[in-house]
Each structure stands twice: as structure tokens, then as C-alpha cells.
Amino acid sequence: MRLIEYDASELTPEEWRDGGEARAFNPTIAEVDGGYVIAYRVVQVDSDHRRIATARLDADLALVPGSVRPLSDEIAFADEGLPERAKTWHADPVYLWLRGRLYLLWNDGGARPSNHQFLLEMTSDGQHPASPARELTTLDRRPIEKNWTLFEADGEVYASYSYRPHRVLRVDLDSSDTRIVATTAHRSNFTTDYERIFGIIRGGAQPVRRGDSFLTLAHTSFKTADGRVYRGVLLEFEATAPFRITRIDEVPFDLPNPRGANFKHEKLNPDVHEVVYPRGMVQRGDDWVVAYGLNDEECAVAIVPGDAITSALGTQVRSIFTTADARARLTSLPTEDVSSGSSPSLPVFWYDAKNKLFDPFPAGRRFKTGNFGDLASRWAAKRVSGVELREPAPGAPRLLAIGSVLQRATDGDVVWGSGVKGGSDPLPVGIDLDVRAVRGPYSLEYLAEAGVSTERVTHTFDPGVLFPTLFASELAQTPDRPGLRIVPHYRDDLVLRRKHYEHLDAFISVDTTPLGMMRAMKGADRVIASSLHGIIFAEAMGIPAYWLAPVGGEDELKYYDYYYGTGRTDVKRFESIDDAMRADPMPLPTFDIEAYLATFPHDAVDRLTSDMIRPGQRFPFTQWGLHHFARNFQLAGFGIRDQQGVWMTEPRAALSGELEGAPGDVFDVTITFAPGDPTLFANSQSLRVQANDGPAQVVRWRPGGRDPVEVTFQVTARSTNPLLQLDFGVTPSPATTNITLVDKLARRDPTGLLRKMIPAAPLGKKPRYGVIKAVRVSSLTRRA
Numbered sequence: 001m002r003l004i005e006y007d008a009s010e011l012t013p014e015e016w017r018d019g020g021e022a023r024a025f026n027p028t029i030a031e032v033d034g035g036y037v038i039a040y041r042v043v044q045v046d047s048d049h050r051r052i053a054t055a056r057l058d059a060d061l062a063l064v065p066g067s068v069r070p071l072s073d074e075i076a077f078a079d080e081g082l083p084e085r086a087k088t089w090h091a092d093p094v095y096l097w098l099r100g101r102l103y104l105l106w107n108d109g110g111a112r113p114s115n116h117q118f119l120l121e122m123t124s125d126g127q128h129p130a131s132p133a134r135e136l137t138t139l140d141r142r143p144i145e146k147n148w149t150l151f152e153a154d155g156e157v158y159a160s161y162s163y164r165p166h167r168v169l170r171v172d173l174d175s176s177d178t179r180i181v182a183t184t185a186h187r188s189n190f191t192t193d194y195e196r197i198f199g200i201i202r203g204g205a206q207p208v209r210r211g212d213s214f215l216t217l218a219h220t221s222f223k224t225a226d227g228r229v230y231r232g233v234l235l236e237f238e239a240t241a242p243f244r245i246t247r248i249d250e251v252p253f254d255l256p257n258p259r260g261a262n263f264k265h266e267k268l269n270p271d272v273h274e275v276v277y278p279r280g281m282v283q284r285g286d287d288w289v290v291a292y293g294l295n296d297e298e299c300a301v302a303i304v305p306g307d308a309i310t311s312a313l314g315t316q317v318r319s320i321f322t323t324a325d326a327r328a329r330l331t332s333l334p335t336e337d338v339s340s341g342s343s344p345s346l347p348v349f350w351y352d353a354k355n356k357l358f359d360p361f362p363a364g365r366r367f368k369t370g371n372f373g374d375l376a377s378r379w380a381a382k383r384v385s386g387v388e389l390r391e392p393a394p395g396a397p398r399l400l401a402i403g404s405v406l407q408r409a410t411d412g413d414v415v416w417g418s419g420v421k422g423g424s425d426p427l428p429v430g431i432d433l434d435v436r437a438v439r440g441p442y443s444l445e446y447l448a449e450a451g452v453s454t455e456r457v458t459h460t461f462d463p464g465v466l467f468p469t470l471f472a473s474e475l476a477q478t479p480d481r482p483g484l485r486i487v488p489h490y491r492d493d494l495v496l497r498r499k500h501y502e503h504l505d506a507f508i509s510v511d512t513t514p515l516g517m518m519r520a521m522k523g524a525d526r527v528i529a530s531s532l533h534g535i536i537f538a539e540a541m542g543i544p545a546y547w548l549a550p551v552g553g554e555d556e557l558k559y560y561d562y563y564y565g566t567g568r569t570d571v572k573r574f575e576s577i578d579d580a581m582r583a584d585p586m587p588l589p590t591f592d593i594e595a596y597l598a599t600f601p602h603d604a605v606d607r608l609t610s611d612m613i614r615p616g617q618r619f620p621f622t623q624w625g626l627h628h629f630a631r632n633f634q635l636a637g638f639g640i641r642d643q644q645g646v647w648m649t650e651p652r653a654a655l656s657g658e659l660e661g662a663p664g665d666v667f668d669v670t671i672t673f674a675p676g677d678p679t680l681f682a683n684s685q686s687l688r689v690q691a692n693d694g695p696a697q698v699v700r701w702r703p704g705g706r707d708p709v710e711v712t713f714q715v716t717a718r719s720t721n722p723l724l725q726l727d728f729g730v731t732p733s734p735a736t737t738n739i740t741l742v743d744k745l746a747r748r749d750p751t752g753l754l755r756k757m758i759p760a761a762p763l764g765k766k767p768r769y770g771v772i773k774a775v776r777v778s779s780l781t782r783r784a
Contacts, residue, residue, distance in 0.1 A: 002303040003256040004061050011063075011299060012042055013053050013070035020046035023265060024053070026293035028205070028280035029301065030095035030102055030126050035059045036282070037126030038291060039071065039093040039104055040299050045265055052090045052106060054127040061289065061301050069127045071104075075120065078132040079178040086116045094279050095126065096150045096206050098157050098173070102126050105136065107146040114143045119150075119173075119180055138169060138182045138606075142662055147203035148182075151214060153239055158185065160243075162720045163201040163218060163235060165189035168243050184606045186242035190317045194233065198222050198252055200663060200719045201233055205281040205290070212239050213246060215309070217278045217290060220252065226261065227273030232292065234312050247313040255292055255302050268296045346385055346609050347392035348399045349408065350377040358511060359494050360552065367511050371490060373464070373533035376514045377402040380463045383470045384600045387609060393632065394623035395774075397608055397616075399601070402463050402533075404558045406443055409433055411616045414604045417463035420446040422557030427452070432616050437461060437599045440565025442557055459599060460565035464533050465540040465591050467514055474515055480523025485543075486577065487517075487527060487534030491552025496530075500577055510534070528580045532558055544585035547573050566591075612660040612721060615667065618776040621645040633657045637728070639766050645773040648676065648728060649766040656725045659777070661717040669715050669724065670776040674708040675701045676730070676769040687770055688729040691715055692722075708773055730769045 011024035027040035036057040043050055056067035072090050089108040096103045102122045108115050120133040137145065138161070148159045150171060157171040159182055166189065169182035195201060199222040207214035213236050221230045231252030237245045254276075261274045272295075280291040286306040294300050351374040358365040369375075381401055382389050392398035397412030407424035409415065411432045419439030427450035435454050438444055439462045447454055468475060484506040488496045497507055508520045510531050517537055521527060527538035530548040538545040547559055556573075563571045566589035574580040607614075611632055619632065622645050637653025638646045659667055675685045684703050690696040691713035699709050715724060 001256060001305065001308065003258070004301045004303075005258075005294075006063060006299045006301075008298055011040065011053060011055055011068060013068050015070045015073065016042060016044065016049075016051065016053075020044050021265070023268070023297045025296050025298055026092055026277050026279050027291040027299040027301070028094045028104075029057075029282060029289060029291035030097065030280065031282045031284075032056075032102070032124065032126050035064070036061065036289070037095070038280075038299065038301075039095060039126070041091060041093070041293075043268065043296075050089045050091050050109065052093050052104075056125070056127070057301075061303075067127075071127070071129075074129055076129065076132045077118070078134045082116065082135075083111070085111050086118075092146065092279065094149070094204075094206060095122075098150060098152050099155075101130075103150075105148070105150065109146075110144055112143065114141070115145060117145055117148065134176075134178055134180050136171070136180045136182065138184075144662075149203040149206055149216060149218075151207040151209075153209075153214075153241075153243070158243070160203060160207065160216070160237075163203075163245065164192070164195060164719070165721065166237065166243060166245050168241075188242050188244045190245045190248070192248055192317055194248060194250065195220075195719060198231065198233070201235070201248075204232060204278045207237070208281060208283060209239060210283075213237060214239055214243075215281075217253065217281050219278055224273060228269075228271050229273050230275040230277050232276060232278040232290075234309065236313055245317060247316055249312045250314050253312050255290060255304075256300070257294055259294055259298070261295075263295055264297055272296070345388045345390035346381060346399060346605060347396060348378055348381045348389050348401065349392055349405060349413075350374050350401075351403070351405075353490075353511075358490055360491055364494070367490075369511050369513060369516075371510050372512050372514050372517045373510065373531065374403060376464055376467065376533065377405075379514050380466060380470065384466075384597065385602065385605050387605060393619070395618045395620045396632070397614070399604075399608060406438070406446060411618070412614065414601050414608060416599065416601055417461060419443045419462070419558055419561050422555035426450060434601065434604060436601045437463075437596070438565075439558070440561035440563075442561040442564070459592065459595055461591070461596050462533075462536050462562055462565070463596070464514075464536040466593060466596060467518060467537060468541050469593050469597075471515055471518065475518050475522065478519040478522050482523050482525055484581075485521055485524040485527045485538075486548075487521075487529035487531045487538075488548075489530040489532075489550050489552060489554050491554060492530045492548075492550055495551055496577070503577070508534070526585060528574075528577055530554070532562060535559075536562065539588055540591065542588065544588065546580035546583070546585055547571070548577060548580060549573055549575050607660075610660065612658045613724060613777055614660045615777050618774060620774050621772055622774070638772070640768065644674070645771040647766075647771045648730070648769040651730050651769060653728045653769075654725065655728075655772070655775075656723055659715070659717065659722050659724045661722060662720055663717055665717040667715045667717070667724075667777055668712055669726075670710050670712045670774075671726065671772060672708050672710050672774040672776075673699065673728075674771050674773060675705060676771065677767065678704055680767055680769060685730065685770075689713075690727045692725050726775075728770070 008022055008024040012022040023043045024040055027038040029036055029038050039052055039054045042053050051072035054069045054071045056064035058064055086108045090106050091109045093104050093106040096105055104120045104122055107117045117136040118133040119136045121130040123130050150159045157173055159169040159171050161167040161169050165187050168186040170185040171182045175181040199220040201218050201220055204218040205216055207216040216235050217232045218235055220233050221228050234249040234253045236247040237243050257276050275295045277293040282289050288304045290302045290304055292300055353367040353374055354370045356367055358367050378389055381399055400413050400415045400418045404419045404421035406418045406420040413433055415433055415435040417437045420443045429451050431450055433452050436456055437459055440460050444454055485508055486506045487508045490510050524543050526544045528546045528548050529535045530550045535545040572586050622643055634656045637648055637650035639649030640647040684701055686698055686700045688696050688698050689711050692715055697711050
């Protein structure tokens, strides 16, 4: 392995040399006409500046005299409103070839409250900007974003956001003039012991296509007795979606470091012992040219033989969606080979009226389709988000959209256009909601009483007004039918039809789909409605609407909330259809459809569609079905689920799920557990609970005790999106007996003495050793 080192003083641009002696380190490399180009960090010993310079290397990798350029001085930013640090603190560049053009990616370090990453198109020689730098971000970003590695596959640009799990983002280079937005495309995971020993795998060089796979040199860091050590690690992943990791080096890939742990200057990071930091690699014949930094002070390039790369990759790994620990402990649980973000499902709350009573008496009609106003929430969310929907798990965050549903909000919910129902109980003070839009001022006031922030609310509207726009092509196929339409609230339907049968042809039942309602209204001269969404849909279609006072007792606050939210306070309310037909309608409101659509929480979709466990969530297992467990948890040793929760049916059991977090995040995890069948234990029952191989807690119940107990653990994330593994064991272990034999003997024991002496489960039934009623992730802190 041949090594070329470069003198930091020679790599320092002339323009910057008055800042004192400099460090030049962490180079990235790209092949260009006539040789290579490198970009690297420059940090003056007596300066706080963090800058990037470029230089040319010839075909033999020697520095081309006079080629050093002060790139940071030439960078312009597309967004002029960036903070000063983002413009002046430039760290860890990496060259990227994307769609035949050369780009440079860098970040502004650990800026708080959030940092920035920038992508800059370069000139063909790789030394000068070809356009202003744009921020690279994701809609559901973390406070600190860096170490993304971008690559191109089948004409699309992607980014490896993390390697374990391998979360791949789709990057839209044409997002806007100032920002490049990336969204989750795929996620997969694999078994390896590497991270246990050598730390979290993070991005490094741009992945290089080799046949049907990509090769990349990432980096990891780990603590030793002398301090933190940085090393490279080789990875290979599939070149087609979902880009599963196929091979990984079992140990760090050693690149030459003749300096060892010797530093020329005062350490930039006092905790480090030795740094080998790869940032670029290109293939040259059978060999590889790898560019990397040495001890945050110098640039180096190594020519690595191809067979050294091949042998280092080792054996193929198995790609799964659970961590190595979970596989070892939960071997009885089925796991998916991969979970792909290309078809996520968004949890949306809606009231499903199908098969429920339509008329207010037992023998009355039932909904066949559902109430179109309730169904509108699903239809709008699916059409605007572009993803499939699913029923939310009890206690899990979901999207609240159309309807008077604010009073049903729980921690973690995202609110878009919802309203409050009159007479509702107040929300708990301090409830954690992400509010983007509400129906009107009464809804805003309701949230304010609970201390909920509405600072992101820019418009009040009901998303029902979007339907003629969202479904314009479908609606265009329906011919106009002029005349009157009457849309009663479902509680008013029978009464009004019976009273006004002369207008029977004008009635539209709310037992239809949103598109069915619009098709039935199309071409109408006017609409009289006691259904709020009958009014909203009519006005959205440009049809004058009359509010008919409800006759079935429906609360009226929601109507005023809607009207006031559209800026109309002189509200007309008609006591009868006849009164409405003799009067003029209210003026139609003006709807800013584009502005309303812009309020949709696209940035929250990835968060809501994720199966990960987040702080603030409570999982009430007493309300869960088995399909809910499959999304968030893996179970082993729990064989029964009923209204009390999920039961341990083995003396040892485990539950695991993926926590959303970053290294150093601290989670408070609380388990509510109740004891099992007392006949299984000769004396009192004890339960041993352990979280992530940490200290165990033991809960003891008195003989015959049945009260639930809460046990709380602190779990510290040691990787991105760590596994939460909860292990349970009853102590002392219940007596084991040949159940079949005991049952046979007991049949010959009329006194029941044998049954009292030998605790055993009834024949053919699973024993119940204890029941989990709920799991709550109640808080999260971030350590410095």
C-alpha cells in the first residue's frame, strides 16, 4: 500500500497564510481531466476560521504547483438569510459525481440549535463554484445533520443517511433555488457485531458503483484507554432499491498512519488519541486511490490494491430489519428481510360510520358507505401526502385533519385543519401537539387554553375546501345538473325528508364518499344544508350555500368556527328550508387554495409513517390488537392478548422495538406490569425486568397480590435509532411438571389435594405468568 503525504503549509492558500501556521486535513478526492482534484479543511493555528481549499494532483498524485485555491472565499449562498456561522464555518468536504456533474458537500459543524449542510455544483476542474451553494436538508431533520453520502442509481440521486439501519433518502436536486430536500425512500438493516466493538458506522467517501453493488469507505470512532480513535470501515451495498448492505469489514480498514498518536499542534479535539478519517476514494485500474486526514492536521492519499479491498470485505451479511441483539433473543419471532419507505402508511384519525346507525333509533337505517365528512379526512390526507393510510394504533401519534376532532388529540398528534366540537372537555395542559392549521378561531382558542403552541398556523380553513381542486379530473367527468340540493345532517335526514317530500329529488344523503357528494352537487344553483361539510363542499365548488339550523340537536359552535375562520362574522342561520328558499345566501368566501395546500405537514409524514418509538408516546396494550404489535414491537414468550394486556406465557419473555434517537439521547421507559396466575407460584411472585442489558429491577408482590406496578428505566442511545430490548423473567421460576400426567392423576384425586400441592396450568391452556398493560416513553434529554 503506497502512501503519499502532503505538507500542510503547501496546501494553505497564499490568501490565508497571514493567519499563522495551518492545519490542512480531511481531504476528499475526485478524478478530473489530467489527474485529480482534492478539497480539504484548513484551520489556522491562531484562528477560529474553518475553511475549505482545493488543489490539483497530477496523474502520479503529486501536488501541482500553483494549483491551491481558497474555495471558501469564492462560495456564494443561494439563501442570503443564513446565519453568519453557516457562511464562514466550512467542515468535512466530500466530492460527489452526480448526473455527470461534480458537486461538493460540506457542513458547518455542530452549530446550535441546528446546523446546515450545503451542496455546491463545481466547475469541471473541481476547484471553483459553478453556482451558489444550496442547503441540503430533510423534512424531518435532526438538530445536527452531517455525514450523508450521496450516490446515483438508475438516474435518481440518493443519500445514505445512516448505515445501520441503512436509511436511504431520495434527493431532489431540483427542489428549489435555495434548498435541496431529501425524503426517506428505503430502510433496511443487517446483522453485525462491528458497531458493538468499533462504534457507530458513519458516512465517509462517496459510494462507488462496481457492477451490481456500491462500495464505500465509511468511518467509525471508538474509545480506548488513551482516548478516542477514528478509523475507516469498508461497506458494500446493492445497487438497486432498497440498497441493502451485503458486505462489511469485520474490523476497521487500516490505512497507513506513520504519525501514530503524535500531534504537531494542540489538538482540535482534546479527547482524540489518533485520527484516520477517510473522505474520498476513486478506482484506478485494479487499485483504489483513498484520500483521508491524519490527526486533524495533514492530508494523505493511499493507493490500495484491489485484492486488499476484496479480502477486507469478508463474508456476506444477512440483511434484516431488527438488530443483532434482537435476533439473538427473539429467535422465535418472524422478521421481515427489509422494510421499505417507498410504500409507507400514514396513521390518520377518522370516524368510521360504516354499519353504524344512521337514524336515531335501533330499527333505523345504517350507514352503508360512511359519512362523507368523516371520510374526507382520509381522502384528503391520501391525495395530498401521496402515501397509503392506516388505522392508528391506540396511543400512537397520528394526523388529525377534517372534522370536529381536536378534543380527541393526544400527545404527538399532528393537526391539519381540524376543529373543536362544542361542549368538549378541555385538553390536558401541556399536551404536545404539532399544529399546522385549524378550522377557525374557536379552535385556536381551545388549543390556547391548553397551552398548545399555534405559532405555525398561518391560515384557518377546513381542508374540505380543497376537494374540488384535489379531485378536479374526476369531477370533470360528471355532467352538471341544475336546481336545488338539500344536504341534511344525518340526524336530520329522516325528519326533513318526511317534512319536505316535495323536494325529495333534491336531497343528498351524507352516506356517500366525498367524490360522490361533489358529483351529486355539481351544477346546483344553491345548496341548503344542516351538514357542515355540505355547506363547505358547496362553497368550495362556488355554489351558494344556506345554513339550515339542525333539528337533531347538533351543536352549532363548529358552524360559527368555520364561518369566522373564512372572515365572515355576519352569519345567516335559517330555521327552515322555506325560509332559506325565500332569502339571499351569504356571500361566497375567497379561498387561497395554494396557501392552504402549503400548510400540509409533509415534513411530519416521515415521522408519522415510521414504526419507531418516540418520546411522548404511550402504548396502551389493553386496547391493542395483534396487528398493532407487528408495527412497533417484536414479542417472544407473550402468547395471549386480551383486554388486560399482553400476557407472558413463558417464564422468560422479551419485547423489543426501535427507538427514534441519536447517540447520547436518554429515554425514560416505563412499563406497567401486573402479576400472573397466583396458582403458578407456591409463595409470592417476583418479576425481574431488564432494559438493554442494563441493571435489572425486581418487583415482588405479596401472596395473592394483583395490583399493577410501574417500573421505569433510563435508556441511553448508543447508536442512531437504537433498539429498546426489555427482558422479563419470573422468579423464582414456576415449578415445572408433566402437565398431562398431573391432570390424569388429579382426576383420580377427589379431594383435590394433588391439585393444591402441585401448581400447574390446566390441560391445554397456556399459563399466565404476568401481563404488560402499557409501555410509555415519557421523556427525552440530550446530553452535551
